[in-house]
Amino acid sequence: MNxxxxxxxxxxxxxxxxxxxxxxxxxxxxxxxxxxxxxxKGKHVVFVTGDDEYHSEEGMPLIARILSERHGFKCTVxxxxxxxxxxxxxxxxxxxxxxxALGTAxxxxxxxxxxxxxxxxxxxxxxxxxxxxxxxxxxxATHAFNLKSESGYKKYTWTSRExxxxxxxxxxxxxxxxxxxxxxxxxxxxxxxxxxxxxxxxILRGIKDGEIWGTTDVYQxxxxxxxxxxxxxxGSVLTGMKPEDAAAPAVEDPKSKKTIDKxxxxxxxxxxxxxxxxxxxxxxxxTTTMGGAMSGSHDWDNEGLRRLLVNAxxxxxxxxxxxxxxxxxxxxxxxxxxxRGIKPQDVKF
Numbered sequence: 001m002n003x004x005x006x007x008x009x010x011x012x013x014x015x016x017x018x019x020x021x022x023x024x025x026x027x028x029x030x031x032x033x034x035x036x037x038x039x040x041k042g043k044h045v046v047f048v049t050g051d052d053e054y055h056s057e058e059g060m061p062l063i064a065r066i067l068s069e070r071h072g073f074k075c076t077v078x079x080x081x082x083x084x085x086x087x088x089x090x091x092x093x094x095x096x097x098x099x100x101a102l103g104t105a106x107x108x109x110x111x112x113x114x115x116x117x118x119x120x121x122x123x124x125x126x127x128x129x130x131x132x133x134x135x136x137x138x139x140x141a142t143h144a145f146n147l148k149s150e151s152g153y154k155k156y157t158w159t160s161r162e163x164x165x166x167x168x169x170x171x172x173x174x175x176x177x178x179x180x181x182x183x184x185x186x187x188x189x190x191x192x193x194x195x196x197x198x199x200x201x202x203i204l205r206g207i208k209d210g211e212i213w214g215t216t217d218v219y220q221x222x223x224x225x226x227x228x229x230x231x232x233x234x235g236s237v238l239t240g241m242k243p244e245d246a247a248a249p250a251v252e253d254p255k256s257k258k259t260i261d262k263x264x265x266x267x268x269x270x271x272x273x274x275x276x277x278x279x280x281x282x283x284x285x286x287t288t289t290m291g292g293a294m295s296g297s298h299d300w301d302n303e304g305l306r307r308l309l310v311n312a313x314x315x316x317x318x319x320x321x322x323x324x325x326x327x328x329x330x331x332x333x334x335x336x337x338x339x340r341g342i343k344p345q346d347v348k349f
Contacts, residue, residue: 029081029344030098033064038072039322045073046105050080051113051140052090054292058338059300065332076101086343099124107316113140122153132281134316138291142170143178173275174287175229176221182267183217183237190218191236198232203311206326207304213243214299216292218267228273235269237262286312
């Protein structure tokens with residue numbers, strides 16, 4: 001798309017009252033949602049997706065559209081793309097085109113799983129991490145990278161044992177790497193309870209205790225966690241896959257005869273911390289182990305979780321004083337057209 005054509009499209013959109021412009025410029029396999037008016041105007045959020053389990057390629061465009069349409073943020077969404085067919089393909093673990101967009105980003109949102117990206121692509125991610133700008137990690141971002149020995153960024157892999165960087169990107173940047181499922185995967189959903197020490201935190205503005213719910217189970221994390229970690233939301237393991245289900249009771253393990261109580265201790269499912277890289281610049285980091293899709297349902301169907309991520313984006317961008325009392329997080333459009341097996345640049349709204 002040349003500059004003149006872009007101006008014409010913007011003018012037409014303004015005349016017709018179209019508030020959101022979606023671009024896949026020059027056939028590139030990513031999508032850009034230009035920000036409408038709002039507190040986030042002038043801020044750029046880049047979503048890095050690519051997981052073969054929890055459909056980040058669907059959930060992150062949904063959140064990006066909310067942020068751009070209702071809050072003014074410019075949002076770029078990147079996908080794992082098949083190098084032969086050009087379609088969204090989370091099983092392609094070594095290709096996320098468009099990471100150069102991080103060069104102008106204010107916030108990076110990572111929702112990847114076991115990616116083995118080439119150094120040329122990883123460099124953009126690592127360079128961003130060291131800028132001191134905001135970082136959000138979702139669900140499998142705790143084990144975002146599974147880099148091979150030839151990678152120049154091997155220490156960022158989830159199993160890293162490099163002294164001083166054990167646990168890689170997940171542990172050192174976000175606050176935790178992958179350990180295990182705490183709730184029963186696919187059978188026990190999660191209710192989010194506000195951590196006592198988080199009362200009044202701006203990221204929780206407009207969110208009631210117990211309002212957050214999702215079908216994805218609670219992840220196990222190390223307790224206590226890394227220094228300067230502040231738990232925001234604790235994950236109550238439920239007996240089933242409905243929001244009205246009760247908290248799972250303590251049970252006796254038939255083998256060990258020991259009592260197992262998945263709600264004591266209760267694991268954090270959302271927290272904040274700061275990460276300081278080699279540059280000495282401290283980045284605001286928000287992590288949640290929620291955000292997936294199970295049993296045909298997205299965690300993002302839950303209004304409380306959508307509000308949590310929208311608020312966290314404001315906070316990561318340094319706009320915590322602009323977080324609304326109750327942020328508008330209504331989905332944009334009748335349906336979400338992004339899915340596996342299509343080319344991002346072919347999506348129509």
